[in-house]
Amino acid sequence: MITLSYRIQGGDFDSAGLATRKLKEQLSKIGIGAPVMRRAMIASYEAEMNVVIHARTGTLWARLDEEKLDLEVADEGPGIPDVQLALREGWSTASSQARQMGFGAGLGLPNIRKNSDLFDIETRVGRGTRIRSTILLGARDEGDAPLLNVPGFLSLDYRRCRACLRCIFACPTAALRVHGSRPVLLPELCIGCTACAAECGDEVFGIGGADTGSSHTGRTAAPRGSGAELLPVPPDAVLVLPRGFLAGFPVNDSPARVLAALQDAGFADIRLVEEWEQALRREARTFAGSGKMPLPLIPPFCPAVVALVESRFPSLIPHLGRWLSPIEAAGEEFPLRPVFLVAACGAQYSAAGRTSLTDRLTVLTPARLAEAVLPGLARRPAAASTASAIAGGEPAPDPRELAATGVRHVMRVLSEAEAGALDGATLLDLSLCDGGCAGSPLLCADPFLALHRWQRGPISAAHSDAAAVPRQKPYAQRHGVRLDKDMGEAIRRLARIDELTRALPGRECGACGAPSCAAFAEDVVMGRADADGCPHRPEHGEETQ
C-alpha cells in the first residue's frame, strides 16, 4: 500500500490541476489500468478544482492497495451549507472568475460521485470540506454489496482460545463460531462491539490487529494506527480519548497521573471523547423536541448500537439521529492538525478510521496508547499532578429519556422500541458496553472500578467547544451474510436451512460451535460446518426429548 499527498492552493488557477497531474505521474508508474485511471483523474481533478475555486487551502491524498484507489481531498474553506443541493447537477456558487474559465457549471461533485465506487462528503460550514472517492481496481460489479461495509475490526488471538464457547453466546449478531479450538468470525455479521471480549476470560479478542481471519483480510478500509509510529508526537497534535482510559489503570495511577504521563509523552492538547458525546446529547435533545423525526430518537452515541440497529432492527433505522458518532465528530473537529483518536471498541475503531484516509488522523487502540504511556507512569512521583484541566461533567438526566447499557439490556430496549412499546420515550441513550464506553473490556477491567477511580480523582471541567456534526451518509440496512448472489438459489438455501433447523434437537447447547441450532443449520448449508458437528442429532442415537 502506498499513500501520496499533494498540497492544493486555493484561488491559484495557474497551478490548478497540478496535484492531480503529479498523482497521474505516480499512478502511471504503477501501471494502473486505463479505465481506472480515467475515473481517478476525473474525480481527483474535480475535487482539486473545488478547492481552487472555493477554499483557501487543501490537500489531496491518494492511497493505493491491490484492490482499490482511495482519494481524499480536504480543504479549509467555507464548507457547503446544503450538500444535497450541491450534489444536484447545475447548482454552483463559483465566482465569476471561475465561471469565465468554464467552471461553476454545477457538475463537479456529481462528476466525482459518478466516477466513484464509493463516494462520501463531509462538510462543516465555516471550517471546510472533505471529499472521499474510492475506485475499485477490479471490474465494477453493480450487483455486489459494497465491499467496504464491514463495521467491526476485531482481532483474534487463536492461541489463547480454550474453546469455552462463552463468546458465541455473548455475540448479539451471532457472528462467532468455535471450530476445533479456535474462534471464527463472520465479518459480515460483526458489528464491532466488544461483547465477546467482555465475556472472554482469555484475552482472545482485541481490535486493530491484522490477524482477523482470512475472509476478512482486505475487506475493510484498514484503519490507520496499526502500524504508525506514535512517538515522537507532533507538536500541534490533539489526543482524543475516552474518560475510561484515564481511569483504567491500577489504583495508584489516578486519572490525573495518567493525564500527566500523556502530557509528558508530548501530547499538549488532550481532549475527552465525552465532550463530543455531550455535544451530541445537547443537540439530540433539542432535535427530539422539534417534531422532525419519529420518536424515540436514537442518537449515534455508540457506533456499535448503530450497526446493531442497521443489522438486527432495520425498522428503527429512521429513528437513528443523523449525526456523526462522538469519536467521528472529534476526528472532524481539527481539520488541519494531527489528531490521535483512541477507540474503545472495534466499532469506534472502524468508524473513526472511516472518517479519513489521511495520515492526519491516527486511530489508536487503548493498548497501544498505554504502551506509550506506561513507562512515563513509572517515572512519575506518586503525588497527583495538577496538570491543566480538561473538560468533563455530565448534563442532568431527563425523565423522558431512556438510558440503557450492556448488550442484553440494549437488545431488550430495541425490541421494545421496535414493537412500539416505548412511545413515551423521546430519546434512547444506548451503549453496548456495560456502563457506557468506560465499560469496554479493552479500556479497563470493570466499568464500576473505573468509575470509582474517576470519582475519587476526577479532572475538573474546562469549557468545551465540541459540537455535534451532521452526518451526510444515510444509514442503511446491513444484510449480513448473503445466502447466494442468485435469488433463486438463495431461496432454495433458505428452505434447506429451515428444514435442517427443524431436524436439529433445538437444545441450543453450542456443542457444535455455533450459538444456536438455526445458526448451525446455516453453517452447514453454507458449507461452513459439517452436518456431523451436532453431537445430539437423532442419528447419533441420542434421545432428543
Added chain:
Amino acid sequence: MKVKELAGLIDARLHLGTCSEDSEIARVHASDTMSDLIEHAAPDTLLLTTLNNNQLIRVAELLDVPGICLVSGADPRPELLARARETGTAILVSPTGLEETCRLLEACSGKLEVTRA
C-alpha cells in the same frame, strides 16, 4: 482521422504539439463548460470549445486528449501554447464559431462522431 486532416476540413490554424500529429481522432465533443469537457475527454476525442485558458491543457494532459480546438479565430495565449508543446497536445483554431465548426465537422459524419453539451 488525423489531426491535420481534421484541421483541413474546418480550415483551422494548427499549432502542433510535439507528438500529436499521428493521433487518430474518432470523436469531437463541443462544450463551453469544463466539467462537461472532462466527462467526454478521451484519447480519441478532440475537444471543441469557446473557452481559452490553461486549464484546457491540464484536462488534455490528465485525460490523454490529443487536441483542443478553439473557435472564432481566437488567439491562443502564449502560456497555453507553451504548455501544449510540453504535453504534446495539438491546438487548432477554427476561424468560425462553435456552431458553425460543429456543422462543418458533422458534414463528414462517416468518419467522425460529433457530440455537443
